[in-house]
């Protein structure tokens with residue numbers, strides 16, 4: 001096992017997590033880990049929590065485009081793909097209606113999610129974030145005033161958990177902070193923020209969210225609590241309440257964290273496909289398939305009922321990631337049969353006995369929500385998703401995690417609805433345009449005849465595929481904008 005795939009251990013226990021944090025990041029996928037890295041590098045006290053243990057797999061095509069690679073570079077993990085032996089992604093084979101077109105792809109790589117996500121979490125820990133895996137987080141409805149924290153900051157609403165008195169934040173001065181590795185002194189911290197000159201941050205100001213501005217005449221100050229309470233529930237039922245000046249909702253496509261947050265309910269497209277995936281070991285691959293599915297190529301086939309992408313990961317395994325119509329899946333009696341049918345229509349070999357594969361699924365893919373609630377910013381899939389055909393969800397997750405950091409800092413310092421509006425605008429500029437393009441491609445894929453005709457044309461004139469290749473492998477101008485925010 002490579003060091004990157006060793007278990008990522010907790011750096012804090014549940015009881016110690018029940019205190020006041022600058023930021024609690026819920027979900028340690030690419031979005032949450034990127035935000036935790038960015039905030040920890042800015043000297044913030046960050047708790048990164050995930051219900052899963054790491055490394056963990058996830059339904060994903062595992063293709064990182066140039067934008068994702070640029071984010072990794074900025075986060076200090078540019079060497080990860082080479083270190084992990086991840087194959088360069090140079091070719092897309094598009095198959096539909098029995099025809100195939102091979103399209104050159106510009107500069108991506110394939111990296112299993114077990115490898116990528118574990119490396120990101122480990123990097124967040126190195127940057128100073130506390131990591132607590134195996135714990136499910138949920139958001140309490142009300143924000144909490146700082147004055148209410150003039151006592152024990154923790155409520156134990158489940159089974160008894162030791163409650164050290166230490167981690168208490170007092171609103172009345174700097175001396176109430178606790179000792180310990182993750183304690184903080186509010187007065188000192190506020191001064192540090194001012195010293196760093198975050199107030200008036202040009203990136204934040206660009207999105208109309210200069211939180212330090214004086215009130216205009218006639219404007220009333222916004223009443224709000226100083227913290228959000230997050231309930232942390234361990235697998236054994238132990239419960240602890242942590243408090244955060246800001247919560248980063250990075251709980252992914254199926255995350256429920258914001259379901260009860262006013263104005264943040266998810267809008268799910270009822271016609272949307274669902275994600276299904278599995279990883280097939282080298283040993284269980286049929287010989288013909290092992291020779292056909294060469295590393296460095298993503299094999300994407302489209303048919304009635306959805307599309308299926310297959311590619312080899314850094315350790316030679318075959319990653320299968322599909323977007324399927326739930327109704328077609330039901331009438332085909334499950335994902336194995338539907339995926340086998342799509343591969344057959346497209347003329348690609350089945351990689352293994354698909355009925356014996358351990359399939360994982362996602363909820364409906366196409367969804368969106370307002371990316372900000374009270375002292376809560378949504379990033380990555382938690383803020384919305386379209387479809388995976390262009391393989392850029394990881395890039396969006398990383399870029400939104402990075403871009404959220406200055407807004408999270410603004411929220412910690414002084415929450416106001418202007419922060420939420422600013423993040424909504426910034427978020428739209430980070431992923432909006434690419435997501436629209438992805439939506440158009442996804443709409444085209446709903447028409448198997450059209451897809452078949454397109455593949456037939458591309459198989460004769462591959463040069464016509466350049467715009468598609470650009471869409472799949474390119475950095476995406478909108479995502480690159482995320483790099484313009486102030487670096488630490």
Ligand SMILES: Cc1cc2nc3c(=O)[nH]c(=O)nc-3n(C[C@H](O)[C@H](O)[C@H](O)COP(=O)(O)OP(=O)(O)OC[C@H]3O[C@@H](n4cnc5c(N)ncnc54)[C@H](O)[C@@H]3O)c2cc1C
Pocket residue numbers: 026027028029030031032049050051052058059060061062063064065068135136137138250251252253254255256257275276277321322323362365379380381382388390391392393394395397
């Ligand atoms: C079929 C398919 C193929 C895809 N292929 C590609 C591809 O090739 N390239 C690409 O770039 N993107 C691809 N994507 C998209 C990509 O997988 C996602 O966009 C990306 O994983 C989003 O990252 P995230 O950090 O937002 O969420 P996630 O990676 O989903 O992480 C969310 C984390 O939150 C945790 N969590 C959830 N709820 C809680 C809770 N209450 N408490 C604590 N923890 C919680 C989960 O355990 C999880 O670890 C694909 C998606 C699908 C469905």
